[in-house]
Amino acid sequence: MKLAQLSTRYPPGLGGVERHVAEISAELGARGHTVRVLTSDLYREYPWERLPASVLRQERTAFGTIERLPVWSLPGGLHYPFFRGLMRALEADPADVVHAHTYGTHQVAVAHRYHRRTGTPYVLTAHFHPITSIEGGWFRHRLRGLYDRRLAAPIVADAARLIVQSKEEERLLRALSIPLPPVRIVPPGYTPFPAPADGVQFRARYGISGPYVLFVGRLASNKGLGALLEAFAPLARREPTASLVLIGPDGGMQAVLQARVRQLGIADQVHLLGWVPDEAMLAAAFREARFFVLPSEYEAFGLVLLEAMGQGT
Missing domain, CATH: 3.40.50.2000 (Glycogen Phosphorylase B;)
Known part of the structure; x- marks a missing residue:
């Protein structure tokens, strides 16, 4: 099966979601699937920093490929990473299933539009954060509230599956009072560290x-x-x-x-x-x-x- 993973960042970008996507991509590859990771050229968002030129923008791996696309953002409180060419990339090499990561992000909206256009199913792993934990203060909180009330419902509801990591995360999503697709609770694992140094x-x-x-x-x-x-x-x-x-x-x-x-x-x-x-x-x-x-x-x-x-x- 050909799978496309969509994520804002990917290692060497640092973070829990980044590691999660990397580890499940490797595991899916080990099970015989072909995985194509479509991610950005960002190292981090706060402060905004792109990956150095030494990090390949297109990379072959044991599980498939990693493609790091350019992104841009509006300034200040309107900060929101937009991918350049993500839809074109999906259309150029169609996948059997699209797996989009992180509620409220541009890549999830693109996965939804791609589904509407082609019928390709997408899975959403929410990595959900409530409004109170969103960075950027009251203005960002109001923008997020607008998204929750006006935009989120069809994007979430049309997913073939919604993956959450805990019952609490599911509860918070249900509290939005939007229709949810079938929900699966899949706690993340992790790769143990090597033996500690002295x-x-x-x-x-x-x-x-x-x-x-x-x-x-x-x-x-x-x-x-x-x-x-x-x-x-x-x-x-x-x-x-x-x-x-x-x-x-x-x-x-x-x-x-x-x-x-x-x-x-x-x-x-x-x-x-x-x-x-x-x-x-x-x-x-x-x-x-x-x-x-x-x-x-x-x-x-x-x-x-x-x-x-x-x-x-």
Whole structure:
């Protein structure tokens, strides 16, 4: 069977959805299907950054192909990635089934139009986030509300299947009071890390001593990191050997967090490491942590929780 996977980003872009698409594409390929990933040339959206030229825009893999198409966006609060040529790409090499990822995105709308035009069935994996967790403040929340009320119903209802990762995600979608297709709850799995590197080596590389609290994820406004800093500050004053370690790429909040750390007077006890690409070293970060925190306002699932539990944290 020929399958087309549509996703806003794909590795080396970082994030849970990106990893999810990569892993199911590989698994589908291992089962004998031909998978074509149609994604964007973005590394991240906040701040807007494209993949470097060294990342191939067309790539052959064991499961099929990856095609990274250009995208553009309106500025400011109207931010919304639009694909250039996604419909043409689907029409040029028709798939038996289209699998579109992430409720409310342009690729899902294109999958719907393609279905209307050709009859090709599409599956929607929602990766749903409620309005309250949408980045960008009240204006973005109002735009999302308009989408939910006026645009979402046919796009969601016409899907052959709606895949969610938990009963709570299904409940939130049903609360929109739009017609839903048959729903399947499919919790995500994850590929375990390799054996962790030596903890002493991890601490020496990143200059960390003493017990520490660990967060891993994008430094984004919906991750609850401001509240985490406020909660850590009194602990830092009471326990001067304790540290807070934040691992992850900037999702638009790094400068804000750095400023708040200075205001709270805890700069010596907060370590922003950026992304740690070495998975053995990342596993060591989990293993060495006193405990792991995920203060997000909302997560459709949160693969990082599985990663932490996998290391016994």
